[in-house]
Amino acid sequence: MNISISRSGNSFVATSVNIWLAIGDETGPFENSPLSGLHGIGLILARPADLVAALNDQVDGKSIRWRMNHPIDGLEASLTAKGPRKTKELARHHVREAWEYFRDCGIKGQYQLDAVPPDFVLANLLGTFRWLAAHPNILSLGIHGSGTEILVDFWKGSDPMAAIGALYGRTLALVSPFLGASPQIRILPGRRSEEINAAAIRRAGQIVAPPRLGTSRQTTSNTGGNRTLLDAMENEFWQTLSAMGDQWHIPSHSLARKSAFAGYMDRAEFATALYKEDKIAANLIRTEERTLNNLADLACSLMAASCDSNARDLRIIFPDPIGPNVRFFSASEVLL
Numbered sequence: 001m002n003i004s005i006s007r008s009g010n011s012f013v014a015t016s017v018n019i020w021l022a023i024g025d026e027t028g029p030f031e032n033s034p035l036s037g038l039h040g041i042g043l044i045l046a047r048p049a050d051l052v053a054a055l056n057d058q059v060d061g062k063s064i065r066w067r068m069n070h071p072i073d074g075l076e077a078s079l080t081a082k083g084p085r086k087t088k089e090l091a092r093h094h095v096r097e098a099w100e101y102f103r104d105c106g107i108k109g110q111y112q113l114d115a116v117p118p119d120f121v122l123a124n125l126l127g128t129f130r131w132l133a134a135h136p137n138i139l140s141l142g143i144h145g146s147g148t149e150i151l152v153d154f155w156k157g158s159d160p161m162a163a164i165g166a167l168y169g170r171t172l173a174l175v176s177p178f179l180g181a182s183p184q185i186r187i188l189p190g191r192r193s194e195e196i197n198a199a200a201i202r203r204a205g206q207i208v209a210p211p212r213l214g215t216s217r218q219t220t221s222n223t224g225g226n227r228t229l230l231d232a233m234e235n236e237f238w239q240t241l242s243a244m245g246d247q248w249h250i251p252s253h254s255l256a257r258k259s260a261f262a263g264y265m266d267r268a269e270f271a272t273a274l275y276k277e278d279k280i281a282a283n284l285i286r287t288e289e290r291t292l293n294n295l296a297d298l299a300c301s302l303m304a305a306s307c308d309s310n311a312r313d314l315r316i317i318f319p320d321p322i323g324p325n326v327r328f329f330s331a332s333e334v335l336l
Helices: 047-056 066-067 077-079 084-091 095-105 120-134 148-152 160-178 225-243 254-260 269-273 277-309
Strands: 018-027 037-048 109-112 139-146 185-187 193-195 217-219 261-263 314-315 326-330
Touching: 018 047, 018 160, 018 277, 037 047, 037 148, 037 277, 047 066, 047 139, 047 277, 066 120, 066 277, 077 084, 077 095, 095 120, 095 277, 120 277, 120 314, 139 148, 139 160, 139 277, 148 160, 160 185, 160 225, 160 261, 160 326, 185 254, 185 269, 185 277, 225 261, 254 261, 261 314, 269 277
Parallel strands: 018 185, 109 314, 139 326, 185 261
Antiparallel strands: 018 037, 037 139, 193 217
8 A cells, every 4th residue: 555645834933942842752671671672762852833733744644643642554453352451552653562463463574664565554654654754843863772782881870760861861962952043952751660679769768659459560750760860861961962072052050951951751740831931832742742652652663663683573674864854873872
């Protein structure tokens, strides 16, 4: 099947500030992790008005907003057949479910990114990958590596949440000098949970609430993980810029630094802070957070599919470069 792509007009509205929104996601088992396999973070970065326009883009007659709030086209029947355990997946575009479907169906081989495969699900996945890779106003960014490269070489600490935060900070610092005059980056990292018996979450005497019935995990908002991620992200952002040389201005005052770079883990807090700076951005976070999270999953999945060197029964062959605004750094090339 052929997948057609159409774009909305650029809805950029001039404002007095240069706000950039980043939405993040991660890949790989960061806690109690084997040191093999792909680990990393991926994110989308764009001006708020450009994100609004992008959600109205059409891929084969369906908007990106619709696609990000539904399973990959063709996957719904397979998810429904698996019963209640997949109910949550019926309301989001989660690329991991497509890989499970490909394994279940025995879909193998190599496909170029611009291929037109006979399988409907694979055709739609390639179509959304092509849309994101070619988008002129959305940057798809990330850092990836093996568990050893990420959790030993890149990050020397023992706390996986700090490692994730450092990856976000390093990624955004590397592109910050190229975002125009006085960019103000605002990021919502992907939220997650942790095993409550993991040594890493016993942070500074943190008392961890019991897990929900039937699980041994707790959300990082209740383990101190969110604060650890945000602190590590901020420190890594400024340390990276400082290490890049004197040509980049590093504000000395904490308020000036907060104005240039800030991260949030809570949607309401993020939207409230943004409302004072950019009402388009605030409304996006307030009303489209789930859509944007799924778009970040698409970017992270694009990184995993294009950068994972492990053997796969199904492999997508990407051009080099993947797209004009796609940059996935290997951990080894961004060590300071």
